[in-house]
Amino acid sequence: MGLSLFANLGILFVFKYFNFFIETFAEAFLLFGAPISYSSVQWILPVGISFYTFQTLSYTIDVYRKRMEPTDDIISFFAFVSFFPQLVAGPIERATNLLPQFQKKRVFTYSRGIDGLQLILGGLFKKMVIADNCALIVNKIFDNYTDYSGSTLFCGAIFFGFQIYGDFSGYSDIAIGTARLLGFDLRKNFNFPYLSINLVDFWRRWHISLSTWFRDYVYIPLGGNQVSTMRLIVNILIVFFVSGLWHGANITFVLWGLIHGVALICTIFIQKGTTSFFKNKKSIFWELLGIGITFCLVTLAWVFFRAEDSVQAYGYVSRIFSVTLFSLPEGHKGVLLLLLGYMTVEWLQRHREHLLDITYIHSKFIRYTIYYLTVFIVFYYAGDLQTFIYFQF
Structure with a gap:
């Protein structure tokens, strides 16, 4: 070994x-x-x-x-x-x-074929409509971040969050769907991560195959959570340091990992201290509040992941937290409406296996209308072709 x-x-x-x-x-x-x-x-x-x-x-x-x-x-x-x-x-x-x-022998079945094609179509939608339309805006804002208001820069960070999500989860869905057509079952890699109610929940839903790899082969061998409080903190920071470094040889990736590590540690201790308070707070309001806070934290951390260097990352974040944060963002309202509509669909499908898992709809006419409408949107509203972000890793 x-x-x-x-x-x-x-x-x-x-x-x-x-x-x-x-x-x-x-x-x-x-x-x-x-x-x-x-x-x-x-x-x-x-x-x-x-x-x-x-x-x-x-x-x-x-x-x-x-x-x-x-x-x-x-x-x-x-x-x-x-x-x-x-x-x-x-x-x-x-x-x-x-x-x-x-x-072992693999046998093609109709249900597996349908599921595989649903995954591929959903993946193409995420990549070509969501990610590629966000990419052009993200490139423009990050390359000229000193020219924009804090609200526009925050929107730029949101766009990058959806770019990397649509790009990577789209690829994963296409890969899993293609494998399913060939009779193979690959591990689920994303589970509606932007609907996470806290950072612990987020890392159970985002890049599942990598986070569980680090859990099983790094975190648990270090002692996991069956250790002292100080050792637990060290274990989490080691895992997120290595996770950031895995993404690339750049200090920005390391900072991104450590930001998530520190935020996750805070989340764990807040959960321990407020268990009794939130025990009976299971309403939709508290769920949406948790989703909103988690999404904002993840969005701000994405700035470090996207930035060319630590100087740009610091400059970008510092300009977000200026008085212009409360001004109206510049343009791109169409893409914001697209993302809002997309998240509404994810919310409706949050208990299903994937975005286009609609076999529960009994009407064949409605199902095929959704399929053809998705195909039309992919062809008509696809953004300029962008390479997959994770190809560089």
């Missing part, structure tokens, strides 16, 4: 983090007045390296922990590592779930 960890993490480090750590090391020496010369290497990052590295690590660790028997079918193993629907951007699969599916 040690050899596997060294090989997989070593390759990931060299390709993704070598230059980052060399430059950080040199900058640290510079702070003490001792500049050193160094040279960086311009690697071509292998596509999807972060995802299949974690998949192979999960296999090795699960075998080591005797949670599964090692496979002697090398074709199935490499098919598991390089399964094309989710190879580039997840979801991150576990060998215990996906590997056995290559070793």
Whole structure:
């Protein structure tokens, strides 16, 4: 297992983090007045390296922990590592779930076909209508953030939140749907995360395959929550530090992770201190209040994820919290109405498996009207084609 960890993490480090750590090391020496010369290497990052590295690590660790028997079918193993629907951007699969599916006969069924096509169509809507329409506005606002009011900048952060959500969850839905057409069941990766009532709930719903990977292979081995209060805080910060670093070799990703870590720690302690107060507060008002607060916190943290560097992130956030925050935002009301309509649909579908899980509607006419209307919207209102955000990770 040690050899596997060294090989997989070593390759990931060299390709993704070598230059980052060399430059950080040199900058640290510079702070003490001792500049050193160094040279960086311009690697071509292998596509999807972060995802299949974690998949192979999960296999090795699960075998080591005797949670599964090692496979002697090398074709199935490499098919598991390089399964094309989710190879580039997840979801991150576990060998215990996906590997056995290559070793058994798969049969196409009508219900699986319908579910797969629903997922693909919903994913295309998220990507081409939601994410791509937000992307152009986001690029314009972030590139010229000093020219805008605080309210417009906050809207820009909201647009990026929906861009990355529509982009990544859209890809995940397309991948899961494609796999389902081929007879494979991939793990659910998003569960209406912007309807989370707190940050703990958010991380149960956002990028589920990654958050559960860190939970099982980092957080629990560190002791989880069965430790002292101080150790619990350290464990959470380690997990979110590594989570931020996983997204890229940039201080902004690390800051994004630590912001979520600190906010999650505060959430946990607030929950412990107010359990009796909120015990009987189950009304729709308290649910919507929790959703609103969580969404605002997540939105502000997204600024650090999107910013080119910490200077831009700090400048962007500081301009949000100015007197102009209470002015009317500039333009883009059409996209705001689109997002409001989209969130209304998510709210109505929040107890279903995915956005277009409408088989519960008995009328075939209504179901197919929804399908054709969605297809029309995808073709007619699709924004300018943008590359998937998570392809860079």
